[in-house]
Amino acid sequence: MVDAPLDVLLIGGGLANGLIAWRLRQTRPELRILLVERGATLGGNHTWSYYHPDLTPAQHAWLAPLVAHRWPGYEVRFPAHRRRLSTPCYSISADRFHQVLQPALGDAVLLGAIVDEVSATGARINGAWQPAGLVIDGRGHAASPHMRYAWQKFVGREVLLRQPHGQALPVIMDATVSQDDGYRFVYTLPLDERRILVEDTYYSGAPALDEAALRRRIDDYIAARGWQVERVEREESGVLPIALSGDIERFWRDKPAQLACSGLRAGLFHATTGYSLPFAVRLADEIAALPALSEAGDCIRARSVAQWRGQLFMRLLNRMLFFASAPAQRYRLLQRFYGLPQARIERFYAARLTWADKLRILSGKPPVPLGAAFMAMANIERGTSSKPS
Template sequence: MTGRTCDIAIVGGGLSGGLIALALARHRPDITVRLIEAGPAIGGNHRWSWFASDLSPDGTSLMEGFRKAKWDDGYHVRFPGYRRKLRGAYRSLASEDFAARLQRELADDAILTGAEVAKLDAGSVTLRDGAIITARTVIDCRGFATTGDLTGGWQVFMGRHLRTAEPHGIARPVIMDAAVDQLAPSGNGGAYRFVYVLPLGAHDLFIEDTYYADKPTLDRSALSGRIDQYCHAIGIKGEPVGFETGVLPVITGGDFGAYTEAHRTPGVVLAGARAGLVHPLTSYTLPIAVRVALSIAEDADLPGEQLAAKIEAEARRHWKRMGFYRLLGTMLFGAADPAQRYRIFSRFYRLREGLIERFYAGTSRFTDKLRVLAGKPPVPVRRAISAILSESPPLLDPTRKTPQ
């Protein structure tokens, strides 16, 4: 007997922490786990989406057991003067379905909600109420927190789940509808706006108003009004049955070593968005979270210090691989007039489908990168060069405090 509470304690029951717990339950059921979440429910109030091609066969297998929305007949994008249907298969998972599977498949005592963490170290997690959970390995998945070491802009959004009295008639997702007013709500500075539409059922729609904004201001009243206007424009009437809001970083550069050092706790594994394991331009996290969860399950017997070093090395490699996307984000925020930023995406969605899917998966080939940058640029060349050479603003969100 070791006297420990569990083998592995995971702090943060969001996407990354939940998938790590699930991967361990599936591949290493002999290991005891505690999944510790400060909020009232695992997964919070979110919706995660991805392309089927984003995942490896093992990743697809891990995600197979979730109840999720699936579209195998393609999706649409819309821009001023240009529309396109693409063939890629698309998936979307709601947090309540995420939580339901974890509750089914994890051990009865594995999930702790409403458990705010006061401090953690390599062998224990101390809760705000004084309770101590001891573990061989501690994994910190508490989410992205600003330090001032990274630079960029923000993705600000509000999503609404509507239920219509009559069938709405929308068969496929609209991943990006930028044929909308590009004026940002006050307080956001410049922004690129698009609307995201998911037909979750014959009578159910998820409609999200999204901005690539210079500032992290989330004006709920303004965004709610914009969704009302969009629904009226497309002839949709329904009762709201749920909503979500969010502010995500769009990372364009910075000192990743300093960012990691600011969050590092000796011997503690740092994973998820807190570790920088995100797509810096699209903010898509699920494919990366799946890959890291499987990687941790594969080496779950490593001592905490060694597992922490492994995942930190993966985060450094990921940062290096994502340089191309940070460059594009720099040009988006620094070189394009806010009202004209949609032109960058409109041009991008004229490219080959395989290139587009690899872009979202963060696996663009060298030839993909050349193709994205070749031809007539969607932003003035001088401004693009100036943006690349200039220092982007630090990612500092005044509405958030860095978790300790």
């Protein structure tokens, strides 16, 4: 522990805080920072993926050392069609995240830490109070009575196969599987010729995750592909919020006074995919460029409010997905979406849709009953008593 006040204290060594710490070390090495993580490694046990249009060339450049895998495109598979897109995509593993950040940050990392109290002026870490000029709480999603969510939940298994799998590109959605517990798809990332990550994923109204059942379904999927597993090398799971509606001002008013947050805890994620990496990269750049770190709390809140308001259309689409169609038929909305031009799909994932994009996505005959679609679209943005199924 550092006895004197720090310039920056980051609570939680996940994606957002890790990127902030690393970017500050790259651009402002004179700052005294500490990144605190309760686990034994930074980044936990996750895989983060993103697409080339999500980031600027400069952001790609500084993030590059963290990238474990790159592909020149990806595939999607639905009952009515299959498609290959030429959008480059990337993956960051938790192992690579830790291997790069730990030596880069050195003694600015504290692992295995117990944090009992966090405020805007410091935190109690391993029983001792550590003051800091800026504290950023990045300990993951926190429930709020002012937000209504559905959930993207998954179990993933990285397996080593006995023979090459023969899959050159990621398949980010294979929705040809049986539709259970909402919209279901399998996500596969080929890591080398015999290693592949297989994730069973659900867009569901409930966050409960039956990991044993999903493991069995992953085994069934692998068998159906004709693959034979030599061994399971690792496993990951997660439950990500999918925003339906809410009140962003009240969301922030309920947080401890003046305490800055990051990542999911700040509501900085894609409303439909639940992914947070592009938002974390943009936030790290913005904080590193601030003339005074005392402005960071206001900067983060302003970014959070702006992105929430900017994703109103995404939340409308989410309500259509969860309220306008039966769970077993939800795949039809994504099946139709993946018939759109590639550039439009890229702007959707980057959360940079134009008005023309929005009109085109809603135009034509929707693959859901029109009455239900209009009711979902009219659903009150600040939330109702109804719950997604």
